[in-house]
Each structure stands twice: as structure tokens, then as C-alpha cells.
Amino acid sequence: MTQASELLTLSLYAALVFVAIAQFMAMIRLWIGPGTGDRILALDTMFINAIGLIVLLGILQGTQIYFEAALIIAMLGFVSTVAYARFVLRGDIIE
Amino acid sequence: MSLELIATYAVAVFLFIGSFFIIVASIGLLKLNDPMTRLHAPTKAGTLGIGAYLLAAMIHSFTVGEGSLHELLIMGFIFVTAPVSANFMAKANIHRRDCMQPPALPEGDTWATLNVPEEDREIEETARHT
Numbered sequence: 001m002t003q004a005s006e007l008l009t010l011s012l013y014a015a016l017v018f019v020a021i022a023q024f025m026a027m028i029r030l031w032i033g034p035g036t037g038d039r040i041l042a043l044d045t046m047f048i049n050a051i052g053l054i055v056l057l058g059i060l061q062g063t064q065i066y067f068e069a070a071l072i073i074a075m076l077g078f079v080s081t082v083a084y085a086r087f088v089l090r091g092d093i094i095e
Numbered sequence: 096m097s098l099e100l101i102a103t104y105a106v107a108v109f110l111f112i113g114s115f116f117i118i119v120a121s122i123g124l125l126k127l128n129d130p131m132t133r134l135h136a137p138t139k140a141g142t143l144g145i146g147a148y149l150l151a152a153m154i155h156s157f158t159v160g161e162g163s164l165h166e167l168l169i170m171g172f173i174f175v176t177a178p179v180s181a182n183f184m185a186k187a188n189i190h191r192r193d194c195m196q197p198p199a200l201p202e203g204d205t206w207a208t209l210n211v212p213e214e215d216r217e218i219e220e221t222a223r224h225t
Binding site for chain 1: 100103104106107108110111113114117118120121122124125130133134137138141142144145148149151152155156159160163165166168169172173176179180183184185186187188190191193208211212215
């Protein structure tokens, strides 16, 4: 059992490191652009990675209390991505 | 080998799978060299990575106490909305002319994605020339 839990701890911290690196890479893409579409995509990726970080934190602490936060971030991510894309497309969000 | 032991190994394996997909998604986002190609990496691989993380969280909740299937909600929501937002971003790319353009239409017609409302045409024209 100790071997299994050691592997779990290792994979958890490795996952946290990988998601942090991924978040940083998305941040670089957000910074350098070059187009508006790339920036929207980078922001969407950062939302997805933020959900990943919260889920990993929930596993690490063995609680369920982060579930609602992850769900709300997922919804806000979708709505904000669509709003940005729509603004680029039509110059307006709700016509 | 008890069930709990197998579940713990499964959580670890799913976490590794998720990390792999997440890092592939971000490398693709950073390294690919065309807006439409870049669109593919995070919207497919990133979604799969998050799916693996949520599956790991679900299995883990069954090993530590009373299990929960709440994570299925987030998983379903992300799997449904990722293609929709990807489609919107692709349309934004076409509209901004950051990629290959659709074929020309017969006289007098324009693609809806490339169309600009009447009152914004002058602004769009000046924005393209600067």
C-alpha cells in the first residue's frame, strides 16, 4: 500500500508541475500573439488549465469542496471565449 | 491485491495520462506556426487531459471516502463546449483573415463570417489599411 500511495503522491506533484508549465506556455502565447484569434485561444487554454489545477488541489487535499469552483470556472471560460470571439466577428456581443 | 490498491494505481496512471495530454496541448499551442493549426492542439488534447484528471479525481474520491460522480458534470460540460468555442475561434480567424480564405462567391454574395454590418464598413476599411 505504501508503494501505491508513494506513486500517487509522485504523480500528483508531477501533474501540478506539468500544469504549471502548461499555464506558463499559454501565458507566453497570450503575450506574443500574433493575432486576436491566438490570444483568445491562449485565454481559453488558461481557463482549461486552471480547472486542472483546482481538480488536482482537490485530489491533494482529499476534499470535494473545490467542485463548484471548477464548474463555475468551466462555465465562465466558455462564456468569455464565445463573447470575445463574437466581439471580433460582429463588433458586438448581443445584437 | 485489494480493490483499493488497484484504484490508487489507477488514479496515478490517469494523472500521468492527463499530464501528458496537457503538456502536449501547450507545446502545440506554443510551437505550431499557423493560427488554424494552433487551434487544434489545446482544443482537443487539452480537453482530453482535463477529462483524465477528472476521472482520476472521481476514482480518488471513491478510495478516500464516500465517492462522488459530480465530476461527470464538469467533464460533460467541457466535452460539449470545447468544439463550440473552437468553432467560434476558427470563425474569428477567418474573419480577421489570419488564414486561408474560403473560395470566392458569385457576384453580390459574401460569406456570413466575412460580412461586416453596414454601419461598421468604413471603420473596418480604415482598420485594414493601417
